[in-house]
Amino acid sequence: MGKSAELICVGTELLMGQIVNTHGQFIAQALARQGILHYHQVVVGDNLGRLTATIRQALGRADMVILSGGLGPTQDDLTKEGVAAALGVPLRLRQEVWDGIVARFSRRGLEPTPNNRRQAELPEGAEPIRNPNGTAPGVLYELPPDARQVIICLPGPPNELRPMVRDFLEPYLDRWAGSERQVLMSRVLHICGIGESAVEHRVKDIMAAADNPTVAPYAKPGAVQLRMTVRANSPAEAEAALAPLEAQLRERLEPHIYGIDDETLEGAVGDLLRKSGRTLALGESCTGGMLGGRITDVPGSSDYFLFGAVTYANSAKIGVLGVPETDILAHGAVSAEVAMAMAAGARRVGGADIGIGVTGVAGPGGGSDEKPVGTVWLGLATPDGVWAKSTLWPGLRADIRWRATQEALVWLRSYLLFGAKAAAGV
Amino acid sequence: MGKSAELICVGTELLMGQIVNTHGQFIAQALARQGILHYHQVVVGDNLGRLTATIRQALGRADMVILSGGLGPTQDDLTKEGVAAALGVPLRLRQEVWDGIVARFSRRGLEPTPNNRRQAELPEGAEPIRNPNGTAPGVLYELPPDARQVIICLPGPPNELRPMVRDFLEPYLDRWAGSERQVLMSRVLHICGIGESAVEHRVKDIMAAADNPTVAPYAKPGAVQLRMTVRANSPAEAEAALAPLEAQLRERLEPHIYGIDDETLEGAVGDLLRKSGRTLALGESCTGGMLGGRITDVPGSSDYFLFGAVTYANSAKIGVLGVPETDILAHGAVSAEVAMAMAAGARRVGGADIGIGVTGVAGPGGGSDEKPVGTVWLGLATPDGVWAKSTLWPGLRADIRWRATQEALVWLRSYLLFGAKAAAGV
Numbered sequence: 051m052g053k054s055a056e057l058i059c060v061g062t063e064l065l066m067g068q069i070v071n072t073h074g075q076f077i078a079q080a081l082a083r084q085g086i087l088h089y090h091q092v093v094v095g096d097n098l099g100r101l102t103a104t105i106r107q108a109l110g111r112a113d114m115v116i117l118s119g120g121l122g123p124t125q126d127d128l129t130k131e132g133v134a135a136a137l138g139v140p141l142r143l144r145q146e147v148w149d150g151i152v153a154r155f156s157r158r159g160l161e162p163t164p165n166n167r168r169q170a171e172l173p174e175g176a177e178p179i180r181n182p183n184g185t186a187p188g189v190l191y192e193l194p195p196d197a198r199q200v201i202i203c204l205p206g207p208p209n210e211l212r213p214m215v216r217d218f219l220e221p222y223l224d225r226w227a228g229s230e231r232q233v234l235m236s237r238v239l240h241i242c243g244i245g246e247s248a249v250e251h252r253v254k255d256i257m258a259a260a261d262n263p264t265v266a267p268y269a270k271p272g273a274v275q276l277r278m279t280v281r282a283n284s285p286a287e288a289e290a291a292l293a294p295l296e297a298q299l300r301e302r303l304e305p306h307i308y309g310i311d312d313e314t315l316e317g318a319v320g321d322l323l324r325k326s327g328r329t330l331a332l333g334e335s336c337t338g339g340m341l342g343g344r345i346t347d348v349p350g351s352s353d354y355f356l357f358g359a360v361t362y363a364n365s366a367k368i369g370v371l372g373v374p375e376t377d378i379l380a381h382g383a384v385s386a387e388v389a390m391a392m393a394a395g396a397r398r399v400g401g402a403d404i405g406i407g408v409t410g411v412a413g414p415g416g417g418s419d420e421k422p423v424g425t426v427w428l429g430l431a432t433p434d435g436v437w438a439k440s441t442l443w444p445g446l447r448a449d450i451r452w453r454a455t456q457e458a459l460v461w462l463r464s465y466l467l468f469g470a471k472a473a474a475g476v
Numbered sequence: 477m478g479k480s481a482e483l484i485c486v487g488t489e490l491l492m493g494q495i496v497n498t499h500g501q502f503i504a505q506a507l508a509r510q511g512i513l514h515y516h517q518v519v520v521g522d523n524l525g526r527l528t529a530t531i532r533q534a535l536g537r538a539d540m541v542i543l544s545g546g547l548g549p550t551q552d553d554l555t556k557e558g559v560a561a562a563l564g565v566p567l568r569l570r571q572e573v574w575d576g577i578v579a580r581f582s583r584r585g586l587e588p589t590p591n592n593r594r595q596a597e598l599p600e601g602a603e604p605i606r607n608p609n610g611t612a613p614g615v616l617y618e619l620p621p622d623a624r625q626v627i628i629c630l631p632g633p634p635n636e637l638r639p640m641v642r643d644f645l646e647p648y649l650d651r652w653a654g655s656e657r658q659v660l661m662s663r664v665l666h667i668c669g670i671g672e673s674a675v676e677h678r679v680k681d682i683m684a685a686a687d688n689p690t691v692a693p694y695a696k697p698g699a700v701q702l703r704m705t706v707r708a709n710s711p712a713e714a715e716a717a718l719a720p721l722e723a724q725l726r727e728r729l730e731p732h733i734y735g736i737d738d739e740t741l742e743g744a745v746g747d748l749l750r751k752s753g754r755t756l757a758l759g760e761s762c763t764g765g766m767l768g769g770r771i772t773d774v775p776g777s778s779d780y781f782l783f784g785a786v787t788y789a790n791s792a793k794i795g796v797l798g799v800p801e802t803d804i805l806a807h808g809a810v811s812a813e814v815a816m817a818m819a820a821g822a823r824r825v826g827g828a829d830i831g832i833g834v835t836g837v838a839g840p841g842g843g844s845d846e847k848p849v850g851t852v853w854l855g856l857a858t859p860d861g862v863w864a865k866s867t868l869w870p871g872l873r874a875d876i877r878w879r880a881t882q883e884a885l886v887w888l889r890s891y892l893l894f895g896a897k898a899a900a901g902v
Contacts, residue, residue, distance in 0.1 A: 066705070
């Protein structure tokens with residue numbers, strides 16, 4: 051067994067659904083990287099009784115309790131009170147922390163309010179954790195003897211918490227876990243151009259036989275993930291167990307695997323463009339720039355991405371991309387002809403090797419019997435030819451727009467990997 | 477006191493940080509809308525012992541326990557086993573559910589696997605909840621007598637869970653809570669063009685005096701939120717308590733309030749464009765289409781949004797938007813001159829009333845001493861004149877790009893509301 055940590059996210063705004071709990075994921079990732087076991091996450095509101103009971107329960111079942119949020123200056127911020135109550139120790143003003151807060155305010159020509167004094171109080175026996183981006187320090191409490199258990203409090207604002215996780219928590223976990231850690235390593239294979247059930251069909255015998263590591267599929271809109279997870283005593287042992295499984299899965303699923311872990315489809319397509327020395331231009335209508343936004347999310351995308359035209363109005367389709375007005379009149383703005391003309395126009399105007407056109411009915415309005423909401427036509431213009439394909443997805447405006455960008459990237463990847471025949475055979 | 481619900485999100489992938497817990501927010505919002513008290517959310521992995529203990533604990537402190545995830549066909553899917561174990565009842569195959577699964581597969585020309593039979597099993601005494609988008613039905617268990625407590629299980633995939641929350645859970649909550657509900661209503665004011673500390677300074681006396689409803693600030697990149705929260709016995713009573721507080725805050729903060737609750741800055745700007753009968757075109761560089769993506773996220777944005785050019789390459793800036801090559805050579809692509817020329821070019825090419833240009837160094841590469849990563853120049857071209865402004869933010873590529881789109885929308889809003897003088901005085 052390795053050491054375990056439980057995460058408590060404090061904040062009524064989470065329980066009211068006002069914000070999504072991104073800290074839960076962020077800290078869970080840090081725990082997984084460090085091989086710390088993580089069995090429970092709890093969200094609790096700004097209520098001293100429930101918070102204290104939640105901390106006590108966590109201390110009863112985890113070696114480390116991490117709390118996020120509730121370190122602010124207001125009466126709603128009760129995390130330190132909860133820790134002190136759970137441990138049965140008082141809160142004490144720490145003069146050096148208070149001096150730091152005063153200095154921080156004074157650098158900005160301000161004075162702290164009396165409320166800010168609460169931010170200089172720590173449970174007796176705790177140490178402050180430096181917070182370069184905010185007033186409230188974090189809290190480190192190592193239960194005697196020998197830090198058999200540890201409580202760590204981090205501030206709620208993401209721009210304060212995230213650097214503290216990186217600069218304090220992860221190095222601390224690394225030391226604290228020592229040799230006791232049980233590495234829980236996972237690797238995710240990202241798969242496109244094939245559905246979840248087809249993926250499962252191809253690898254079901256591998257999945258059924260896999261025990262440690264395990265394999266689990268996870269479907270996302272327009273993509274499938276296979277997650278391999280292994281428990282081991284060291285990163286090297288984990289790596290050694292994952293490698294042959296990954297090779298097995300790749301053999302069954304290549305060429306549909308576009309990346310692993312944090313790799314993105316836009317990044318994979320970008321690599322293919324860069325390696326092949328080809329450039330890209332876009333003509334977007336229903337996606338309104340989202341496809342360009344995804345492609346340029348990749349650092350260095352200026353190497354291959356030259357130009358995008360968001361031709362929302364028909365006049366822009368005609369004037370900027372040279373889409374023939376007769377095509378729009380004869381077939382409608384959402385049609386194979388217009389998608390191909392947009393792709394070819396983007397390619398020509400942008401001076402790029404490849405052009406993509408996207409035109410569709412994202413809804414909620416604008417649908418018809420012939421072209422219901424969710425209808426999207428994609429065009430692909432290349433030195434080898436120009437093609438169109440259509441798709442129809444259920445869902446809301448945001449889903450349909452996302453799927454359109456996803457499908458365009460999958461199609462482009464297919465062309466870059468396998469050429470004209472693959473691009474046309476859709 | 478009203479009735480209370482506890483949410484248990486089941487899935488090791490959450491504890492490993494592989495996905496963010498969006499269900500927590502989505503279901504919390506439904507509970508808040510229906511006036512159901514919500515004190516705890518727990519994430520637990522695919523482990524029968526811990527899952528059963530978590531369900532038992534929730535049954536000990538909440539009137540309703542909602543579980544998400546773990547209804548799939550694999551051995552990892554243990555939610556129904558956990559419910560059955562917590563209640564001490566067996567799982568039973570429900571023939572009509574199994575018939576439905578077989579029919580569902582057969583419509584797609586497939587046969588269910590033996591594993592799918594598990595999806596037709598329910599804890600004895602439970603009823604299936606229709607899931608139109610997936611194989612696994614939900615589970616409704618009303619504890620006798622008289623449904624004094626309720627357990628509801630929903631499938632994990634968002635495209636299955638979300639429609640079931642809307643079509644089943646919310647109407648059920650509405651009936652179940654009856655007159656016992658305590659309405660916890662909140663309203664969020666969205667504020668831009670003024671920082672968090674300035675907002676607090678303007679309203680600190682109101683915040684200090686507010687008890688029920690309360691007021692709490694929340695800072696986001698490029699925006700501030702003020703959340704008012706009230707507990708009341710009816711929606712009408714809650715509304716009556718919120719209205720005067722909102723009026724007080726508006727008096728202090730107008731015109732910086734751009735919307736409430738789900739309203740977005742892009743939606744607010746869209747409304748202003750529509751009402752004023754003006755149209756918009758964009759020239760984007762570092763944002764790569766993200767600004768167009770945000771603007772067209774609004775249904776009906778084709779009423780005012782005509783055209784966007786994503787001119788990543790200098791050749792596209794020159795060729796498509798008519799940016800003078802001499803400006804790029806003399807001042808660089810990230811400069812006031814180029815931002816203004818992009819705005820003016822987008823306006824002209826798109827045939828729009830207003831043009832916006834965005835050019836910056838999003839990083840991680842490309843920075844210099846003079847123009848470090850985070851430098852963004854915005855241009856605004858209108859019938860009243862053309863202006864530029866620059867900003868510099870810390871942060872990562874994604875943050876900088878987001879802030880650039882935010883700042884462009886805030887600036888455009890200011891021009892639409894107050895005209896040339898406000899737009900120029902920056």
